[in-house]
Amino acid sequence: MSNMMKAVVMRGANDYGVEMVEIPKPKQNEVLVRVKAVAICGSDPKIFNGGFLKANWPPYFPFTPGHEFAGEVVELGEGVTGLSVGDRVAGEAHCGCGVCENCRKGLYNLCLNYGKIEAGHRHYGFTTPGAYAQYNVYNVKALTKMPDNVSYEEGSMVDTGGTALQAIRLTGITPGGYSVVFGPGPVGLFVMKVAKAMGSNTIVVGRKERLQFAKRAGANHIIDTESGEDIVAKIKEITGGIGADEVFETAGSQEAMLQSVRSARKNGKVAILSLPVQDEYLLPVKTMVMNQIAVFGSRANPSCSKDVLSLISDGRLDVKDMITHTFPIDDFQKALDTFVNRIDGALKVVITP
Ligand SMILES: [Zn+2]
Ligand SMILES: [Zn+2]
Incomplete structure (x- = not known):
């Protein structure tokens, strides 16, 4: 050599x-x-x-x-x-x-x-x-x-899949419940795939080709941000007026962060996985308090590789x-x-x- x-x-x-x-x-x-x-x-x-x-x-x-x-x-x-x-x-x-x-x-x-x-x-x-x-x-x-x-x-x-799994470990997933992913980029799509493998009804919010990809990759519902629809109202409608059990913010925009908290159900969990470009964003604190919503910052993927490899190997994560x-x-x-x-x-x- x-x-x-x-x-x-x-x-x-x-x-x-x-x-x-x-x-x-x-x-x-x-x-x-x-x-x-x-x-x-x-x-x-x-x-x-x-x-x-x-x-x-x-x-x-x-x-x-x-x-x-x-x-x-x-x-x-x-x-x-x-x-x-x-x-x-x-x-x-x-x-x-x-x-x-x-x-x-x-x-x-x-x-x-x-x-x-x-x-x-x-x-x-x-x-x-x-x-x-x-x-x-x-x-x-x-x-x-x-x-x-x-x-x-x-x-x-495995690194990207692990980043998704880490956020899911923080929020948990409710089998038979609803989860929302804002942003169908690679991390968001992995979150959707793992949440679905764990028995969640998945809703992906995004636009264009990547939203269509989410649908093909198995998302139960998609919401197009370019449709002009009220995103939070649409999520409430899909979830029977209650909101989602878990919400994952991977889009990184101020709007998506506000919508993430507002589309969670009472006692719901929200994880923010996008790498923010600035330190300060607004969050709807009154909604967080009155609806008792937990918001997690999620960084990287500690001790996730083995589990992600197992999901891939078993055919549960494509x-x-x-x-x-x-x-x-x-x-x-x-x-x-x-x-x-x-x-x-x-x-x-x-x-x-
Ligand atoms: Zn990376
Ligand atoms: Zn150390």
Whole structure:
């Protein structure tokens, strides 16, 4: 094996391309993974255009982003147990320090040593090198072995699927009840699919191609935001005048946040999963209090990978239909353009390095 590989290297805002770089070496408790599939995340275009530089993503240049990946273990670092060369693994972005109070509780998405490399924290593709490359090193904590019948492309959907599952764990799902998803993007569609698999009647609010996709993917009801209908009134009508048991906000707009709380039933639960662009939004607090509605912020996907892989492997969660395009790493720019501009109905775009 030569010691060089192809990687997407970012040298500044809007300044990136495929370059030859050295293959990294795995250190203590790390393995070298040959990246087989890496999906473009909604956060990636903003990383590439410098939109997250204020948040210190990335913290330095040159830098390689990418975090929704699956691959094959090709080399073990010191002290690795539980993984072998040849293992097929799915990855996740967050890797906690493992020793802080939150990590010990399993809340490694909220590690108290966030960003501290020396403490062992990693946020692959955000604060530490990511997967838009032919190889990358990962701590064993960020990897989950894949069942044989799950492909690498499907494995690259585990991070997004886990983000949906995490919100559902926070709200719970009422089998036989109603759930609403605002925003039929990849995360919203995964929420709908998992909620449906758990026995919920699903309602998806959105527009255009992606709303039609939601219908094809099994949503029980769709509501078009361009229809001019009163969205909350329509949800009340579908739910027999009561409102939804669980509501998931993935659209990220002020309007959707207000509608999310207002379309929940009394004692209902709302999860906000969209990555907000600003800190402050309005929420209908009187409705929250009088109807006793719980609103959860939901971040990332701690300890979700194994369950998502099991849902995929058992055929209860179809992720294949979410992958609309695949590109080799040399066509990275074309892949990013396809994703950003939703060319040919692009939903999830996967790079196969
Ligand atoms: Zn992501
Ligand atoms: Zn920690």
